[in-house]
Structures are given as C-alpha cells and as structure tokens.
Amino acid sequence: FFAEHSIADLQGHDDWWLGQQGRLTEPMILDEGATHYRPISWDDALTTIADELRGLDDPDEAIFYTSGRASNESAFLYQLLVRGLGTNNLPDCSNMCHESSGSALGETIGIGKGTVSIEDMHKADLLIVAGQNPGTNHPRMLAALEKAKNNGARIIAVNPLPEAGLMHFNDPKTPQGVLLGGTKLADDFVQVRLGGDQALFQAIGKHLLEKEAETPGVVDRAFVDAHTSGFDAYAASVSGVTWRELETATGVSEGEMRAIAEQVRLSGSTIVCWAMGLTQHKHSVATLRDVVNVLLLQGNIGREGAGVCPVRGHSNVQGDRTVGIYEKPPATFLDALDEEFSFSSPREHGFDTVAAIAAMREGRARVFMALGGNFLSATPDTAVVEEGIRQTNLSVQISTKLNRSHVITGRRAIILPVLGRTDRDTRGGADQRVTVEDSMGAVHASRGRLDPPKKDMLSETAIIARLCALVFDGRDNAPQTDWVSLENDYSGIRSHISRVVPGFEDYDARIQKGRTFLLPNGPRDGREFATATGKAMFTGNELEYPHIPEGRILLQTLRSHDQYNTTIYGKDDRYRGIKGGRRIVLINAEDITDLGFADGDIVDLVSEWEGRDGLEERRADAFRLVAYDTPRRNAAAYYPETNVLVPLESIADVSGTPTSKAVIVRLERRA
Ligand SMILES: Nc1nc2c(c(=O)[nH]1)N[C@H]1C(S)=C(S)[C@@H](COP(=O)(O)OP(=O)(O)OC[C@H]3O[C@@H](n4cnc5c(=O)[nH]c(N)nc54)[C@H](O)[C@@H]3O)O[C@H]1N2
Ligand SMILES: Nc1nc2c(c(=O)[nH]1)N[C@H]1C(S)=C(S)[C@@H](COP(=O)(O)OP(=O)(O)OC[C@H]3O[C@@H](n4cnc5c(=O)[nH]c(N)nc54)[C@H](O)[C@@H]3O)O[C@H]1N2
Ligand SMILES: [Mo]
Numbered sequence: 001f002f003a004e005h006s007i008a009d010l011q012g013h014d015d016w017w018l019g020q021q022g023r024l025t026e027p028m029i030l031d032e033g034a035t036h037y038r039p040i041s042w043d044d045a046l047t048t049i050a051d052e053l054r055g056l057d058d059p060d061e062a063i064f065y066t067s068g069r070a071s072n073e074s075a076f077l078y079q080l081l082v083r084g085l086g087t088n089n090l091p092d093c094s095n096m097c098h099e100s101s102g103s104a105l106g107e108t109i110g111i112g113k114g115t116v117s118i119e120d121m122h123k124a125d126l127l128i129v130a131g132q133n134p135g136t137n138h139p140r141m142l143a144a145l146e147k148a149k150n151n152g153a154r155i156i157a158v159n160p161l162p163e164a165g166l167m168h169f170n171d172p173k174t175p176q177g178v179l180l181g182g183t184k185l186a187d188d189f190v191q192v193r194l195g196g197d198q199a200l201f202q203a204i205g206k207h208l209l210e211k212e213a214e215t216p217g218v219v220d221r222a223f224v225d226a227h228t229s230g231f232d233a234y235a236a237s238v239s240g241v242t243w244r245e246l247e248t249a250t251g252v253s254e255g256e257m258r259a260i261a262e263q264v265r266l267s268g269s270t271i272v273c274w275a276m277g278l279t280q281h282k283h284s285v286a287t288l289r290d291v292v293n294v295l296l297l298q299g300n301i302g303r304e305g306a307g308v309c310p311v312r313g314h315s316n317v318q319g320d321r322t323v324g325i326y327e328k329p330p331a332t333f334l335d336a337l338d339e340e341f342s343f344s345s346p347r348e349h350g351f352d353t354v355a356a357i358a359a360m361r362e363g364r365a366r367v368f369m370a371l372g373g374n375f376l377s378a379t380p381d382t383a384v385v386e387e388g389i390r391q392t393n394l395s396v397q398i399s400t401k402l403n404r405s406h407v408i409t410g411r412r413a414i415i416l417p418v419l420g421r422t423d424r425d426t427r428g429g430a431d432q433r434v435t436v437e438d439s440m441g442a443v444h445a446s447r448g449r450l451d452p453p454k455k456d457m458l459s460e461t462a463i464i465a466r467l468c469a470l471v472f473d474g475r476d477n478a479p480q481t482d483w484v485s486l487e488n489d490y491s492g493i494r495s496h497i498s499r500v501v502p503g504f505e506d507y508d509a510r511i512q513k514g515r516t517f518l519l520p521n522g523p524r525d526g527r528e529f530a531t532a533t534g535k536a537m538f539t540g541n542e543l544e545y546p547h548i549p550e551g552r553i554l555l556q557t558l559r560s561h562d563q564y565n566t567t568i569y570g571k572d573d574r575y576r577g578i579k580g581g582r583r584i585v586l587i588n589a590e591d592i593t594d595l596g597f598a599d600g601d602i603v604d605l606v607s608e609w610e611g612r613d614g615l616e617e618r619r620a621d622a623f624r625l626v627a628y629d630t631p632r633r634n635a636a637a638y639y640p641e642t643n644v645l646v647p648l649e650s651i652a653d654v655s656g657t658p659t660s661k662a663v664i665v666r667l668e669r670r671a
Contacts, residue, residue: 002028002037010407015377015640016568018402024417025454032411042458042466045414050470052367052394059086059346061366063356066092066325067373068314069421071434072443073493074460075316076500077486078371079324081468083334084343084479088350090327093373094317095353096380099655100279101310102321104288108537110530113318115307115523116271117440122147123305126267129186130158130197130291131277131661135165135575136561138275138311145185154263157186159277160194160556160634161586164575190260192250194554194634195546195662197278198287199241199249200257202543205294206238206246207261218265223299227527230538234293237540249545251631269305270295276558279310280661283544285654293538301536302527312439313565315421319437322519323501327352336500341479352656353379357648360388368410369396371460372418374403377566380646380658381618398460403566419459423448427462428488434461435494435511441519443504445511462487546662548633552608553591556661557639557646566640573638578626585667586628587635595667599627603667605637607645618645622670635665 001021007030010018027045028037040048056062064082066075082090094102102112109115121127121144134141142165145155157166166186192200212218224231243254250257264270272291278284292301292308300306312318324333327350334345351359359365361384368375368389379385389395392410399406400420406413419425425432425448433447458466465487472478486492491508498507503519510517522528529536548554560582562570572579576586585605592599605620620642630636639660650659 002039006035007037007407007409008035015374015404015566018404018407019567021402023401023453024399024415025457026417028415030409030413037413037415040414045416046463046466046470049369049394049396049414050467053085053471054475056366060089060350061364062087063089063091063351063359063365063368065353065356065368065370065373065375066090066320067371068093068097068317068320069372070320070325070460071316071421071436072319072323072497073434073490074371074464075320075325076323076493076497077461077464077468080337080341080479081464081471083337083345084341084468084472086346088327088329088346088348089356090325091351091353091356092320092325093314093378094321095656096378096658096660097276097313097317098279098310099657100284100652101274101288103655104285104292105308105310108289108292108531108539109301109308109523110528110536111522112321113441113521114309114439115301115521116309118144120305120307121145121271121309122151124148124153124269124271125305126154126156126263126270128156128158128270128272129166130272130274131279132273132275132311133159133163133165133558134311135163137559139165141311142185149185154187154267155185156188156190156260156263158190158192158197158200160192160630161636162189162191162629188260188263190252190256191631192252193545193631194556195281195283196250196252198283198290198541199246199543199545200252200260201287201290201294202238202241203243203246203250203257204261204264205234205290205297206241207258208265208294208297209235209238211265219297220299224296227529227536228296228538229533229535230540233540234538237542241543245543249543264294264298269303270298270300271305271307271309273309273311275311277556277661280652280657280659281546282650282652282659282662284652284657286541286544289539289541292536296536296538302523307524310439316436318439318441319435319443322437323497333500340496340500341481343477343479354648354651354656354658357381357385357388360385360391363391365391366393367396368392368394369398370405371398374405374566376405376408377403377640377643380643380650380660381648382644383618384648398463401567416463417457418463419448419452419457421446421448422450423452423457424450425459427459430489432459432461432490433511434490437519441521442516443511443519444514444516461490461493548664549608551595552664552666553587553633553635555585555605555607555642555645555663555665556634556636557642557663558636560638563638581624582638582641583622584624584626585635585637586626586630588630588632589627591633591635592625592627597625597667597669599625601625602670604670605642605645605665606668607647607663607665609647609650609664611647611649616647618647620644625667
C-alpha cells in the first residue's frame with residue numbers, strides 16, 4: 001500500500017478515504033526527502049525514536065500528545081517516559097474536550113470529575129441535559145434517561161438545536177421501544193442561543209434566590225452553612241444582573257426561564273449533564289461555575305439522585321488523566337512518582353494542545369509523538385498545525401488506522417501500528433488485560449478476544465515499555481524499574497500505579513474476574529471538598545455571552561451521526577435529516593434571506609478574528625446552506641471540515657480549550 005501511494009498522493013485524500021484503508025500492521029518510516037513510507041523493523045524504528053529523543057538539547061523540545069483511548073497501563077508508562085525524559089509536555093484531547101469541566105469542578109468542588117453514578121441518574125427528579133446530543137454521541141445514556149423517566153423524572157433539554165435523538169427516543173432493544181414506538185424524552189426544550197447557558201443558569205439561581213426571599217426553604221441552608229463558602233458573593237452577583245440582559249444573552253423570555261427555574265425549585269434532586277456545547281466557549285469555565293452554583297443552592301451534590309455529570313467522550317479520557325496524562329501535574333502526583341521510580345521528575349508545567357501548536361509554529365519543537373488520535377484534524381486552525389508539524393525533525397504516530405496526521409509530517413516520520421483494545425494481546429505466555437475508568441469513576445478490566453490483524457503486532461503498552469528501556473539506558477536521573485518484565489506482564493504496571501495514584505490500592509486484585517471498583521470521590525462519597533476553602537465554593541461570575549457583529553453569524557462546529565470525531569463513516573446525519581454531504585451549514589431561514597441568499601446556495605465560510613496584528617481571516621470553501629431550526633444568527637457545521645476556521649488564539653479563559661462552539665463567520669457567495 002505504501003509503495004503504491006506516495007505521500008503527495010495520500011495528502012490528496014480526505015480523512016474519510018484514509019480511514020477506509022484498513023488497519024496499520026507494520027512499522028513504517030518516511031526518510032528525510034523521501035516520497036514514500038518504507039517498512040522498518042521494530043528495533044530500528046524504536047532505536048531511531050530513542051536516538052532522536054536522547055539527542056535533544058532540551059527535553060522541552062519534544063511534545064507528546066495522547067488521545068483518550070489509551071489504557072491506564074499504557075498511559076501511565078507513557079507519562080513516565082515523558083517525565084523520565086524531563087518534560088511535562090503532555091497535551092491531550094481533553095484540552096479540546098472537557099478541560100473546562102475539569103477546571104471549573106476542580107476549583108469549586110475539589111475534584112475535576114462528575115459526582116453521579118448511573119443509579120443516581122435513575123433516581124433523579126430532574127435532569128437537565130445541556131449542550132449535549134446524546135442520541136448520536138452517547139446512545140447508551142438514553143437508556144438511563146428513559147429509566148429515569150419511567151421512575152417519574154423530568155428532563156429538560158437545553159440546546160440551540162432541537163436534537164431529535166433527545167426529543168424522541170426509540171430504543172429497539174426494549175419492549176417499550178418496540179411496542180410504543182418510542183418515548184418523548186425531553187419534557188421541555190429550552191432553545192438557548194449559542195453561549196447563552198451561563199445566563200440561563202444565572203437566571204435559575206436568581207429566581208431561586210428571589211423565591212427564597214419570599215418564602216425561606218428553597219435554599220438548603222443546612223448544606224450551604226456546613227459545606228459551602230462564598231454564598232453572599234454569589235447572591236450579590238446574580239441579583240445584580242437584569243432579566244433584560246439574561247433574555248438578550250439566552251434569547252429566551254423571562255417567563256420561560258422562570259418556568260424552568262420553578263421546575264428546579266420543585267425538584268428534590270437535580271442532575272445537570274453536559275458535553276461540548278458547554279465546554280467549548282470562551283466563557284465555559286464561568287458557565288460551569290454557574291452550573292455548580294445552582295446545584296449548591298439546593299444541596300444537590302453528594303446525595304442520591306443529584307450532582308454534576310460531565311458526559312465524556314473517549315473511552316478512557318478520564319482514566320488517562322487520573323494516571324498522569326496532564327501538562328499541569330499536581331506536586332503530590334510527581335512526588336509519589338519520584339519516590340516510586342527513584343528519579344526526580346520535572347516540575348515546570350508543560351504545553352497543552354494550543355501551546356504545543358504555538359511552540360511548533362515557532363520552530364521550538366523538534367519531536368512530535370502521538371499516542372493515538374488525529375492531532376492534525378482534531379486541533380483548531382488546521383493550516384497553522386500543518387505548518388508547525390512540518391517544522392519538526394521527527395513526527396511519530398502510534399495508531400490503529402491511517403489518518404491525516406500520518407501524511408502531514410515532520411522532516412522524518414514514523415508510524416508504529418498497534419493492537420486495538422478488542423485485539424487479543426498475548427505477552428509472556430498469557431493474554432494481557434488492560435483497565436479503563438468510565439465517566440462515573442469506575443475502573444474495570446478488559447481483554448481483547450479477536451485475532452490480531454497480523455502476527456507479532458505490539459500493544460501500546462509493549463511499545464512504550466520498549467521505548468522506555470531504550471531512552472533510559474545509561475541515562476542519568478532516569479526512572480528505575482524492570483522494563484522487560486513490565487512489557488511482559490501488565491500487572492507489574494498496575495502494581496506501580498497502586499503505589500503512585502491514590503485510590504488504586506490492591507489494584508490488580510480488585511479488577512480480577514470482571515470486578516469493577518469505584519475510585520474515591522470526596523463530594524460524592526462524603527460531601528468533602530478539597531478546594532482552596534475546604535468547602536464547596538459558590539463563585540460570583542460576571543455574565544458573558546457572545547457578541548455577534550453586524551452581518552455576521554456565530555458558527556458552532558459539531559458532530560454528525562456518521563462520524564467518530566475525525567473518523568468519518570458516511571455522509572449522512574440521520575437525526576437531523578441530512579443526506580449525502582458534510583459541507584453544509586445549518587442556519588436559520590430568516591438569516592439566509594436577510595443575508596441575501598437562498599436555501600441550498602453554496603457559500604464560502606470566512607471566519608473573522610481580531611488578532612494581535614489586526615483582523616485575521618480564515619476560509620473554508622463551498623458549503624451548502626440548509627434552512628434549519630436554530631436561533632437567529634446561530635449556525636452549525638461539521639467538525640473537522642470547519643477546523644480551519646477556528647483561530648488558534650481563540651480559547652476559553654482558564655482552561656485554554658479552543659472555542660469550537662463559537663466562531664464568528666461571514667458568508668461569501670462563491671465566485
Ligand atoms: N457517534 C459519535 N459519538 C461520539 C463522538 C463522535 O464523534 N461520534 N465523539 C465523542 C467525544 S470525544 C465527545 S467529547 C462527545 C461529544 O458529544 P457532544 O457534546 O454531544 O458533541 P457535539 O456534536 O460537539 O455536540 C454538541 C451539542 O451541543 C449543542 N451546543 C452547541 N453549542 C451550544 C451552546 O452554546 N449551548 C448549548 N446549550 N448547547 C450547545 C449542539 O447543538 C449539540 O447538540 O461524544 C463522544 N461520542
Ligand atoms: N472544531 C472542533 N474540533 C474539535 C472538537 C469539536 O467539537 N469541534 N471536538 C474535540 C474533542 S471533544 C476531541 S475529544 C478531539 C478528538 O481528538 P483525537 O482523539 O485526536 O481524534 P480522534 O478522531 O478520536 O482520533 C482517531 C484516531 O485515533 C487512532 N486510534 C483509534 N483507536 C486507537 C487505539 O486504540 N489506539 C491507538 N494508539 N490509536 C487509535 C486512529 O488512528 C484514528 O484515526 O477533537 C476535538 N476537536
Ligand atoms: Mo471529546
């Protein structure tokens with residue numbers, strides 16, 4: 001395949017085509033100046049990488065990306081490789097995904113994770129599902145929502161789009177689904193403007209506090225007094241915003257917002273679920289702080305049927321963070337790592353995804369390595385990322401399948417094929433298992449059952465263990481352990497993790513025979529909040545929302561039904577009724593007319609960003625306008641085709657997440 005297709009040829013294909021070419025099975029190298037990848041032995045591939053890493057003047061010249069599928073075992077070894085080398089440059093897909101959730105929750109409740117279990121979802125009185133399209137992206141959650149509903153819960157959908165999977169649900173696996181032809185899941189739909197959620201949650205808090213002033217009992221005083229700080233500042237901040245401004249920000253009337261807030265008031269236990277619609281805005285961290293504020297008012301954290309529920313993406317994105325994939329590791333983690341492996345890890349924070357791209361663009365990065373994922377297509381500002389990657393001396397992809405990140409490369413490039421989670425992984429004479437952590441903080445093991453696509457393929461864990469041995473051989477201040485035995489028996493890695501990461505005591509024993517264990521979660525388990533004040537923190541947040549210049553629209557970039565992130569399976573988006581195309585813009589019919597176009601017209605999208613040196617423009621060609629039920633001047637188009645439009649500098653405050661749900665664009669008629 002690689003002899004037949006030159007790099008130039010492969011670059012001419014899109015991610016969809018690249019993904020169709022089957023599994024990667026053999027290590028490949030692209031030599032400097034070469035036109036084609038050629039096969040290389042495992043030993044030569046790994047030695048080449050190790051030599052390049054050992055030859056760096058400064059370990060901070062290397063960047064190590066992680067996607068969210070890596071197992072706990074491989075992720076733990078990977079971060080050890082990186083820290084043993086001497087850097088914390090560990091950007092990951094979380095930086096583009098739930099980083100805002102982690103930032104807001106870590107600060108206000110002392111843990112950057114959700115606080116609810118699946119049983120809590122079943123028992124809630126009220127579930128608010130904001131900025132999330134579970135019908136397409138979290139289909140298994142629909143069953144939990146349906147169960148909650150059967151138990152009498154109400155569900156409120158908050159979204160600019162009336163997402164069909166949430167508005168109607170038909171689970172063919174349940175008798176009701178088949179017999180009744182589906183349930184209407186959401187009882188209410190709040191058609192909020194893009195970025196209007198902070199205002200909506202401030203409105204709910206404002207209403208609750210007004211009702212409390214009339215008739216005390218709305219606020220859970222006992223909880224607020226015992227477990228929280230900052231109540232007065234929060235109350236003052238929401239009483240200072242006017243209903244008129246809240247209406248402008250949300251596009252929802254005061255009456256409707258109060259009606260929603262009444263449901264919150266009357267609910268005995270409330271859960272707020274969210275995904276990318278809340279995390280990928282400039283003011284996402286403030287928005288999520290305001291979500292927490294509302295829940296704290298009624299003591300909705302750390303009790304049955306209540307809490308925060310950031311709904312995750314990749315299968316192990318949360319576990320990867322737990323075991324150390326983080327550019328800003330806490331000192332307690334590094335101390336434990338140093339103690340366990342008798343070395344001293346670097347303390348300076350590393351690059352997140354956006355900082356890594358900026359460093360590459362400025363020529364400050366010499367090696368780029370990725371443990372899974374598709375850095376090139378998943379990150380914002382595609383043209384800038386290309387320019388950055390091309391300036392590195394070596395780019396390395398550890399992957400199951402081909403994607404754009406394999407064809408836009410450094411001066412040299414290496415592809416290391418890996419076994420997937422479902423492939424049998426036999427090492428040291430035994431089938432190895434690996435572990436992951438789910439959104440609820442439960443850890444469980446799995447073992448691949450399928451025959452690998454080719455003999456002698458390696459797992460991520462084995463590859464990284466071998467790299468560690470080569471990179472650390474004879475090196476000063478390197479982590480000390482028996483790499484060969486870790487490569488052949490992953491329980492050795494779990495035993496290291498059990499001594500480094502709190503909550504993993506007796507790790508290996510607790511995952512035997514299909515068992516699952518729950519990691520500790522202070523807020524959920526005992527209303528313990530490891531925050532700056534030692535209590536759950538109310539915060540006063542200035543209201544923010546997007547301001548859209550005259551004649552422009554605000555574009556959100558989202559997923560269709562037929563894709564998994566940058567892997568495109570087909571060109572339909574069934575719940576939204578779109579067929580046979582991905583270069584489309586969902587836009588309000590009146591906006592189409594106002595801007596002088598007609599439904600079905602083909603336009604170019606030009607994003608406008610006020611950069612340091614003036615107005616910057618970015619262009620994506622040839623998108624078809626589709627009249628759609630979305631608020632005025634709020635449009636939607638698919639990721640990754642629109643990533644070229646997202647300016648690298650347009651990021652969320654605090655979390656640094658690219659603002660993929662708020663890009664100012666103008667429409668231009670095709671010449
Ligand atoms: N089939 C499939 N499943 C997936 C994925 C996939 O690509 N395909 N990706 C996985 C990953 S990594 C993730 S992170 C999740 C993502 O899951 P989602 O977050 O559901 O994914 P998006 O398509 O980005 O959808 C964002 C939703 O938020 C809404 N939204 C956008 N902006 C706003 C806003 O300002 N306010 C509100 N209230 N709503 C808004 C959009 O209309 C849309 O319904 O899915 C995971 N599961
Ligand atoms: N504009 C815009 N950009 C976005 C988003 C958005 O909503 N809008 N969403 C962001 C979000 S939420 C996320 S999570 C990121 C996703 O960013 P990534 O995680 O980087 O992207 P994926 O498309 O999930 O990566 C798919 C590739 O991973 C590799 N792969 C799959 N399985 C395995 C495996 O088991 N092991 C290994 N080693 N490799 C494997 C395959 O080569 C496949 O091509 O994108 C972000 N980018
Ligand atoms: Mo994600």
